[in-house]
Amino acid sequence: xxxxxxxxxxxxxxxxxxxxxxxxxxxxxxxxxxxxxxxxxxxxxxxxxxxxxxxxxxxxxxxxxxxxxxxxxxxxxxxxxxxxxxxxxxxxxxxxxxxxxxxxxxxxxxxxxxxxxxxxxxxxxxxxxxxxxxxxxxxxxxxxxxxxxxxxxxxxxxxxxxxxxxxxxxxxxxxxxxxxxx
Amino acid sequence: xxxxxxxxxxxxxxxxxxxxxxxxxxxxxxxxxxxxxxxxxxxxxxxxxxxxxxxxxxxxxxxxxxxxxxxxxxxxxxxxxxxxxxxxxxxxxxxxxxxxxxxxxxxxxxxxxxxxxxxxxxxxxxxxxxxxxxxxxxxxxxxxxxxxxxxxxxxxxxxxxxxxxxxxxxxxxxxxxxxxxxxxxxxxxxxxxxxxxxxxxxxxxxxxxxxxxxxxxxxxxxxxxxxxxxxxxxxxxxxxxxxxxxxxxxxxxxxxxxxxxxxxxxxxxxxxxxxxxxxxxxxxxx
Numbered sequence: 001x002x003x004x005x006x007x008x009x010x011x012x013x014x015x016x017x018x019x020x021x022x023x024x025x026x027x028x029x030x031x032x033x034x035x036x037x038x039x040x041x042x043x044x045x046x047x048x049x050x051x052x053x054x055x056x057x058x059x060x061x062x063x064x065x066x067x068x069x070x071x072x073x074x075x076x077x078x079x080x081x082x083x084x085x086x087x088x089x090x091x092x093x094x095x096x097x098x099x100x101x102x103x104x105x106x107x108x109x110x111x112x113x114x115x116x117x118x119x120x121x122x123x124x125x126x127x128x129x130x131x132x133x134x135x136x137x138x139x140x141x142x143x144x145x146x147x148x149x150x151x152x153x154x155x156x157x158x159x160x161x162x163x164x165x166x167x168x169x170x171x172x173x174x175x176x177x178x179x180x181x182x
Numbered sequence: 183x184x185x186x187x188x189x190x191x192x193x194x195x196x197x198x199x200x201x202x203x204x205x206x207x208x209x210x211x212x213x214x215x216x217x218x219x220x221x222x223x224x225x226x227x228x229x230x231x232x233x234x235x236x237x238x239x240x241x242x243x244x245x246x247x248x249x250x251x252x253x254x255x256x257x258x259x260x261x262x263x264x265x266x267x268x269x270x271x272x273x274x275x276x277x278x279x280x281x282x283x284x285x286x287x288x289x290x291x292x293x294x295x296x297x298x299x300x301x302x303x304x305x306x307x308x309x310x311x312x313x314x315x316x317x318x319x320x321x322x323x324x325x326x327x328x329x330x331x332x333x334x335x336x337x338x339x340x341x342x343x344x345x346x347x348x349x350x351x352x353x354x355x356x357x358x359x360x361x362x363x364x365x366x367x368x369x370x371x372x373x374x375x376x377x378x379x380x381x382x383x384x385x386x387x388x389x390x391x392x393x394x395x396x397x398x399x400x401x402x403x404x405x406x407x408x409x410x411x412x413x414x415x416x417x418x419x420x421x422x423x424x425x426x427x428x429x430x431x432x433x434x435x436x437x438x439x440x441x442x443x444x445x446x447x448x449x450x451x452x453x454x455x456x457x458x459x460x461x462x463x464x465x466x467x468x
Contacts, residue, residue: 004348004466008339011328012352021217025210034199046199051209058217060401060432080434112205118196126197141193152295173189 006070021058028071029054031143032078033113038138039082041127043113049085053077075143076153079135086131125175133168136161270391270416272379276369278421284310284450288443294436302326313455329457338457346464349457368426372414375400383415386442390415390424407431422446 009027012020029050036046053074115123126134132154139145139153151161201209290304302318302325312332317324323342330337335352372393380392393416396409410430417424426441 004339004341004344004346007326007328007341008337008348008350011330011339012337012350015330016221017352018214018217022210022214025213029206029209030198030200033201034197037199038197043199047201047205047209051212054209054213055216058213059220112202113199114202115199116196118192119198122193122197137193138197141190142197155295169186169189173185176189176192 010070024057024070024074025054028074031071032074035075035138035142036078036082037113037115037119037123038126038142039079039131039135040085041123045082045085047112049078049081052081072143072145072149075139075145079139079153083131083135121176125172128175129168129171133164133171136164137168137172140165270418270421272369272373272393272416275416275421275423276373279369279423279446280367282422282447284308284448286443286445286448286450287441289439289441292438308450308454310450310455315454327458329455331455338459340457340459340463342460345460345462346466347457347459348467349465350467368414368423371400372412380413380415382418385415385424388424389418391418392416401428401430420446 006024009020009024013024032050032053033046036049037043040046040049057074057077126138129137135154136147136150139150140147147158147161147165151158154161286306286308288304288306302320304319306317306319308315314328314330316328318326318328325341325343327340327342328337329339337350337352338347339350340347372395375395375397376399377393377395377397380394383390383392392413394411394413396411398406398410400412401410408431411428413427414423415425415427416422423444423446424442425444426439428437428439430437
């Protein structure tokens with residue numbers, strides 16, 4: 001479904017409107033932070049990838065390429081960056097894991113983002129899922145992307161995405177063990 | 183309600199992360215700074231090249247005249263092959279394009295992978311210096327139309343698919359005339375970037391000469407993962423662009439864009455730019 005306000009915001013943004021960019025930020029920053037936290041379970045990384053996605057978006061104001069759904073476009077920007085972040089962190093972690101103690105200054109970053117205990121529990125459970133499943137669950141449920149859109153993002157078939165969604169939801173349900181009610 | 187539906191509701195409601203006031207402002211500041219910086223860079227480039235044209239124009243004329251006079255005097259005209267020199271004077275193309283009363287063109291974009299869907303197949307665009315109209319087609323049907331008016335600082339978007347429309351008033355910072363996004367500034371943008379001239383090529387039966395740039399500045403700078411490409415083909419006969427081609431990678435997707443079927447210096451009827459909202463459409467303006 002076309003969000004008509006988004007269509008107009010895209011159009012104004014491509015003509016250099018600062019106010020349109022500010023409105024896009026205002027409209028989507030919290031949603032994108034939720035997505036980023038669901039994917040990364042790290043407040044500092046989540047803030048970084050969302051800021052990076054918006055900065056890149058701002059830099060490309062006069063270029064082409066924001067076709068279709070703005071909400072999905074921004075979510076894909078965040079998902080791509082989150083995946084890159086995890087890849088680089090994994091390779092970095094492999095190198096330094098044995099030598100660097102766990103960071104103890106997480107409190108400062110925690111204060112940048114605000115979320116309650118239920119959210120923290122969900123993020124911890126999501127972090128237990130394989131990344132591909134986590135990505136499908138978060139993008140489909142929180143971001144309301146279609147399986148087809150996610151399949152294109154992940155470069156796999158819709159059937160594979162459907163399977164990842166099903167297994168992801170099952171495992172998440174098992175991890176939460178029924179103690180969370182809507 | 184089944185278990186999956188319950189879990190969906192929990193995720194939708196409780197997976198809710200918000201930026202603190204400090205983080206919100208800090209990120210917004212960084213985003214707007216980047217936007218401002220990009221705009222400043224592009225404006226400076228445009229102004230620089232505009233000034234360069236003014237300075238160069240007499241020089242170009244003088245140089246051409248001098249060459250012709252010298253050739254005649256020395257009896258060397260017969261040795262000047264038609265293929266050895268560009269028949270297109272790019273600075274004059276830029277002037278012609280800028281002076282065009284109105285232009286109509288088709289624009290087609292492709293994104294691979296096309297994750298975003300819901301886009302139009304192509305748009306038909308009408309531009310004057312201060313007004314524009316864009317009709318977005320899906321198949322043979324218009325699914326949306328956007329009008330903009332720099333004089334009144336207003337815009338109207340009609341969504342034919344959902345039979346609704348939005349009217350908006352632009353902020354004071356919007357320009358009085360169209361800037362970087364419009365085709366009139368295209369040649370200036372090419373000339374303001376690192377570029378190379380291409381040889382002759384026939385497009386849709388028209389003999390053209392081209393110019394190509396892979397300078398990231400053409401699309402606003404940054405550090406793209408692959409060099410972007412933009413190419414314009416100009417009719418040797420009329421001196422107007424016939425086709426524009428663009429390619430770049432943005433957020434792991436490959437974007438291509440073609441603008442063609444140009445009709446330059448067209449007197450566009452004022453009625454084209456008057457928003458036409460069919461009866462029964464719902465106003466969903468914010």
